Amino acid sequence: MTPIGSLIAGSLADFVDGIVAAIPRILSGIVFLALAYVAVRVVLAVVRSSVERMYVGDRELVGDLLVTILAVFLWFGVALTFLKVVGMGEIAASLGTAIGFIALGVSYALSEMIEDTVAGVYLLRDPDFNVGYRVEAKGVTGTVAAIELRKTRIDTDGGDRIVMANREIESRWTHDVPDAEVAPEED
Numbered sequence: 001m002t003p004i005g006s007l008i009a010g011s012l013a014d015f016v017d018g019i020v021a022a023i024p025r026i027l028s029g030i031v032f033l034a035l036a037y038v039a040v041r042v043v044l045a046v047v048r049s050s051v052e053r054m055y056v057g058d059r060e061l062v063g064d065l066l067v068t069i070l071a072v073f074l075w076f077g078v079a080l081t082f083l084k085v086v087g088m089g090e091i092a093a094s095l096g097t098a099i100g101f102i103a104l105g106v107s108y109a110l111s112e113m114i115e116d117t118v119a120g121v122y123l124l125r126d127p128d129f130n131v132g133y134r135v136e137a138k139g140v141t142g143t144v145a146a147i148e149l150r151k152t153r154i155d156t157d158g159g160d161r162i163v164m165a166n167r168e169i170e171s172r173w174t175h176d177v178p179d180a181e182v183a184p185e186e187d
Contacts, residue, residue, distance in 0.1 A: 022087070029086040036078040044071055059124045061149050065117070112167065113150065119170035120149040134176035137169040141176070 048067050055063035076099070083092035107114060123129050124147055133144050135154065142156035152169050154162045 025086045029082055032085045033078070033082055036081070040071075040074045040078060043074065055124075062121050062124050065121070065149065112165075115167040116150040116165050119166035120147070120152075122170055123147055123152065123166055124149075128175045129173070135169075135173050136176065137173035138164065140164065 044067060047070055048063075051063035051066055052060075055061075080092045080096050083089065083095070129135065129144065129147070131144050131147060134142065135144055137154070140154055140156060140162050142154040142162065144152065145155045145161060146153040148166075150166060151163050152166055154164065156162060
């Protein structure tokens with residue numbers, strides 16, 4: 001056999017040996033993905049049903065946000081674990097580190113939006129801040145028309161609708177309590 005022929009034959013044999021060695025890892029990866037798919041779907045269904053009972057009406061946005069964040073983390077963990085199962089642990093570690101740095105950069109770039117969203121969650125959960133309530137925030141007095149994750153809409157007495165970032169409202173606001181709601185003072 002010529003040197004080129006033996007080189008090709010040796011390369012082909014190494015390639016076939018590599019495929020044969022990879023088959024158990026690939027099968028393990030497929031089984032893992034099937035089990036992980038079922039597990040993630042069950043976890044998300046349980047969490048979604050619990051969250052739907054806690055957050056009803058205009059607060060469904062908070063529940064949807066929580067379920068989405070959980071789903072992203074679970075599927076990312078499944079992807080990294082799958083890479084580890086099929087023998088690519090170093091790639092999984094590198095990918096996890098790289099995504100961590102990217103997430104850090106994105107969170108810094110979107111810090112005000114994240115602050116608005118967190119403040120929106122607090123406002124949506126606050127029993128003293130609801131649609132229809134009269135409030136004063138940042139010099140604006142009016143009736144809360146809508147509370148969203150990032151913005152709140154307030155209708156002023158002058159007929160204007162003011163849209164404010166939730167981070168601006170959540171830090172300092174007051175609720176105008178009608179006289180009928182105020183408890184009489186005892187002597």
